[in-house]
Amino acid sequence: MFESVEEVQQRFRDARYIANRRISTVIFLAARMGRPVLIEGPAGVGKTELAKTLSDVTGRALIRLQCYEGLDEGKALYEWQYAKQLLYTQLLRERIGELIADAPSLPEAVSRIAGQDDAFFSYRFLSPRPLLQAIRSEEPVVLLIDEIDKAEPEFEAFLLEVLSDFQVSIPELGTVKSRHIPLVVLTSNNARELSDGLKRRCLHLFIDFPVPADELEIIRLKVPEAPERLARAVVAAVQKIRTLELRKPPSVSESIDWARSLVILNAKELDPVLVESTLTMLVKYEKDIERVKGALDKVLAGTPA
């Protein structure tokens, strides 16, 4: 898939994702070793985006499983559609009657119905959910398990089982084994500690806020219409705001949004009034906004005015 770490970096870049050395190394290793990647980091640094880009770059379909509290196997793996099965049985009652009409004895009738098992226990009555989709897929895929920390620990244990051999057994149908090992990406916002087992199984990648040079690169890529001068000013300001000990420091996606809105407002450079009026794009809590406003001189100091 990838020949070298440099190739990963280049191809991600071509797909408009700035992957630093660390990210590319981990992706390279994941592809080489067939290991899931567990990505942790603050919200909005591009964890989910990384999986999407990976699917773009490799040309594999992306299958996404969004985790939430109360997610269970039925919603993640497959669901057996009893209602549909029941309906079919009822509709076909006559046909079934015909089938066993001339059976000489009860055991004979039972074995005739048993002979038709395949008709009633087939994929027809199974609605596959993301995990089963990924396993059954004919083509290799990228499986994104988003915000795994939102699901319960029990689900994590179940997931561990699936991720370790990529096969599941469905009581009605038997064991399904995957043809290709999917590239698995798990993301976590660290709402709770994940189990050791899962961490051990995965390659661990911590994505932090990017360094200024990388962030500038990202802004240039994502908001190409922003003048260079503005882009630089935005990055400098955002980097300074992040040092202010806020409740929720602005993430990369927020700085992109901010840059976009500044472009729409036709700004060529940053000035205090403009920053103050667009600050809500960047900082989302009342207290944080107050704090940034208080330190506005510091934030804008040194930016090309």
Place this chain on the structure above:
Amino acid sequence: MEERILEFIGDLRRAELRISTAEALDALAASAEVGLTDRETFKATLASTLVKEARDEDTFNRIFNLYFLDLEALGEGLKKALGPEDPKVQDQLDRLANEENLDLDELTELLMRGQGSEMEMAIRSGSQNAGLERLMYFLQVGFFSRRISDQFDWSAIERDIERIMQALEARGLDPGQLARIRNYLELRLEAFRRMIRQHVQRELERRAYRAGERLTREVLADKPLFALTPDEVAQMKNVVAKLARRIKDALALRQRQEHKGRIDTRRTTRKSLSYGGVPMEIFLKRRHREKPKLITICDVSDSVRNASRFMLQLVWSLQECFSRVRSYVFVSEIAEVTQAFSLHPVERAIEWALKGAPVDYHCRSDFGFAFSRFANTELESLDRKTTILLLGDARNNYNDPQAWALRQIRERVKGIIWLNPEGQWGWGIGDSVMPLYAPACDIVRECRTIGQLGEVVDHLVYQWWRRGR
């Protein structure tokens, strides 16, 4: 290299990173995939396979730098030592080595055209029999450097250099050029010697670091809190943060309770409609897990100052983890500090609580007065979900203990946990009124050391809050 990685993993483990054998194997397999050419890549590889917690990253980085040299920086250093690059000389030497079979010593080959990394590897293999494990003090550096350099055959190198010079002379180089080449080789030889010394010094650093870490953990965990120096208090900060984190993690686990509880008739009936009225799927009512409320009351008088410092640190971290923590401090007057703790960073909050809170620091501690005040003003806000965590030595300076106040508080709450930074032998002796307060408490623990504080936290997490689920 594998050995080096394994040794590195051993040190990470000693620094309290949990690394399983499977992960160690992963690290080896992964590093074989990427190779050693790029240090950043190599580092990322080890980090992704070995470090699974963001908070362990600093430790990893520190130990990584002790183990794996920045070869580029080393190369730079070497270049600097050699003075300006001399491609002409190098060229001459290369040609000589290619055209004539001089049968040189390995090390001479290295000197003639080796890279920094190769030299480093040579030193490392040379140091294998040098008994570096006995290296402990700075004064030994010279001795061990000599032992390592004894592993190399210096006379053979001298001889080789002479032979090289003769061979070059035979090729008809003029004396000026010859002098330049000799100078070049000697400089490299000198750089190599210096590298040996550096290697030993780094080894010493690594050892000191290792021993230091262990000492910090083992000794400090059992040292009485009152005997800790300010430096040691600062060192133990991480430990306390970890404790708070442990409480948080244990409580944040949202347990699914699908197989217990009463049937949710509404949902079950609704779902049964799609099966023709047959309740194929049973839904159970979820029981809501009560969120613990915590009130911490901390004695900040002089006698327990160090212990309070730890306690306040724990309180601060807890407050960050939970929304429903309220914190109080007292000497004899009692005051709520919740607000200040949520506003200030930990250092400032603690300093403030120990010096600037609205209580009189100059009087003698009076538990009875504090409890009766607390009972008078706060009793209404207490409920059965509240746990009270008390820290104090119960040395009441012969004031009225007013144990009734604590009993009254106990009646309103889930429980009271008393942590006493004084040894158990002292309870009830002199002005200690611990035996009078103890009956009103659910748990009374001696909490003299960090180790004991850890045990208390474990107890809280695994028994106390679990019980009330």
